[in-house]
Amino acid sequence: MSKVVFANVKEYEQQQVTEAVKQMFEQLGGLKSFVKEGSKVFLKLNLVREMSADKAATTHPTVVNAVASLLQQECNATVVVGDSCGGLYTPAVMNSVYRGCGLKEGEKQGLYTLNQDFSSTSTPIGGKVLGSVEIINAFLNADCVINLAKLKTHSFTGYSGAAKNLFGLIPGLVKVEMHATHPQLDDFCDLLCDVADFAQSKIVLHLIDAIVGMEGPGPTNGTPKHIGKLFCGTNPYHVDVCAVTLFDEPAKMPLLQKAIQRDSLSQEFSEIDCDLSSLKADYIADYKRVQVSNDAAFLHLPAWIRFLAEKFLTQKVKMRKRRCKKCKKCEIHCPAKAIEMGKKKAIVDHKKCIRCFCCQELCPFDAVEIKESLLLKTTRWLSSTKTSKKRPK
Numbered sequence: 001m002s003k004v005v006f007a008n009v010k011e012y013e014q015q016q017v018t019e020a021v022k023q024m025f026e027q028l029g030g031l032k033s034f035v036k037e038g039s040k041v042f043l044k045l046n047l048v049r050e051m052s053a054d055k056a057a058t059t060h061p062t063v064v065n066a067v068a069s070l071l072q073q074e075c076n077a078t079v080v081v082g083d084s085c086g087g088l089y090t091p092a093v094m095n096s097v098y099r100g101c102g103l104k105e106g107e108k109q110g111l112y113t114l115n116q117d118f119s120s121t122s123t124p125i126g127g128k129v130l131g132s133v134e135i136i137n138a139f140l141n142a143d144c145v146i147n148l149a150k151l152k153t154h155s156f157t158g159y160s161g162a163a164k165n166l167f168g169l170i171p172g173l174v175k176v177e178m179h180a181t182h183p184q185l186d187d188f189c190d191l192l193c194d195v196a197d198f199a200q201s202k203i204v205l206h207l208i209d210a211i212v213g214m215e216g217p218g219p220t221n222g223t224p225k226h227i228g229k230l231f232c233g234t235n236p237y238h239v240d241v242c243a244v245t246l247f248d249e250p251a252k253m254p255l256l257q258k259a260i261q262r263d264s265l266s267q268e269f270s271e272i273d274c275d276l277s278s279l280k281a282d283y284i285a286d287y288k289r290v291q292v293s294n295d296a297a298f299l300h301l302p303a304w305i306r307f308l309a310e311k312f313l314t315q316k317v318k319m320r321k322r323r324c325k326k327c328k329k330c331e332i333h334c335p336a337k338a339i340e341m342g343k344k345k346a347i348v349d350h351k352k353c354i355r356c357f358c359c360q361e362l363c364p365f366d367a368v369e370i371k372e373s374l375l376l377k378t379t380r381w382l383s384s385t386k387t388s389k390k391r392p393k
Contacts, residue, residue: 004233042142050100056224082115089172127194153218180335183354247287330359
């Protein structure tokens with residue numbers, strides 16, 4: 001059995017968060033059972049891009065401070081904090097991200113050091129779709145790692161939690177390359193599982209910050225949603241199952257479906273030692289979820305049906321002219337090279353678009369909108385059931 005624990009936390013008040021994290025660690029056997037005395041520990045955050053903590057897109061500084069201070073106090077650990085954001089993995093970009101995400105203060109207090117090693121190494125990982133991949137050296141050079149994720153909706157994968165957060169072990173624009181070479185959601189979820197399974201040998205704990213999560217068009221353009229919980233465990237899929245239980249059916253999520261297919265997770269979740277019934281009692285019925293489109297469903301259809309399905313039953317990227325500042329971030333980071341700057345806004349070539357939604361994720365002005373056709377909306381409505389909108393049994 002794999003134990004997952006959770007704590008109820010009302011707000012990001014430092015003492016309250018630290019006490020909750022300490023209690024969770026104690027329930028799992030104590031930090032010393034995971035981290036050796038004097039270890040160099042890398043805290044892998046979710047720092048998707050430069051955003052203030054109140055936007056609920058990145059790991060909150062109080063959670064980082066809590067874990068770092070406990071590592072120092074209980075394990076005399078050297079703590080390094082970092083991530084590879086969605087853009088360039090360079091000192092200028094990452095230090096701007098650290099500053100914007102509110103992490104400089106913790107470094108000033110001596111709780112941790114912000115990672116300044118922006119190198120990476122081509123690493124054999126022996127995955128199903130990835131034989132080897134660039135991995136950031138901040139991860140490789142650590143004695144052990146604690147994964148500090150953020151619970152969010154995600155327009156491509158449905159949600160972002162512990163397992164999805166490990167995609168950030170791949171540096172900068174290499175992630176863009178991964179989207180380009182694995183454009184189908186099914187294939188991309190295999191990639192995410194490959195990375196998560198490889199990383200698991202070094203990661204001792206996975207903690208999800210769900211005190212305030214994100215709903216709507218995540219992972220960066222959604223809205224904050226108070227959830228009031230922290231989750232922690234030793235297996236990323238198991239922690240994700242518990243967190244997702246609060247707002248949706250875990251088995252519906254493409255990444256968790258893939259973990260089930262790969263036998264990394266049982267269909268009944270019977271190996272998870274957690275009080276799922278109490279989590280279901282806190283189910284958030286009005287949580288604004290996202291509907292994901294799995295283009296792999298079209299691959300084996302006749303060509304003419306596939307053409308119609310891809311034209312009318314897939315989501316489309318739309319640029320909001322009034323919000324677009326022509327900063328070119330979407331153009332630079334588009335894996336399919338489907339975006340170019342027009343006179344008044346960015347223009348999307350929908351024939352090239354692979355619907356990875358990197359443009360939406362990285363746009364600092366919320367200028368990217370994901371649109372659904374009337375036919376797609378109607379199809380979703382007809383396929384939905386009343387039970388899916390109610391609290392799961």
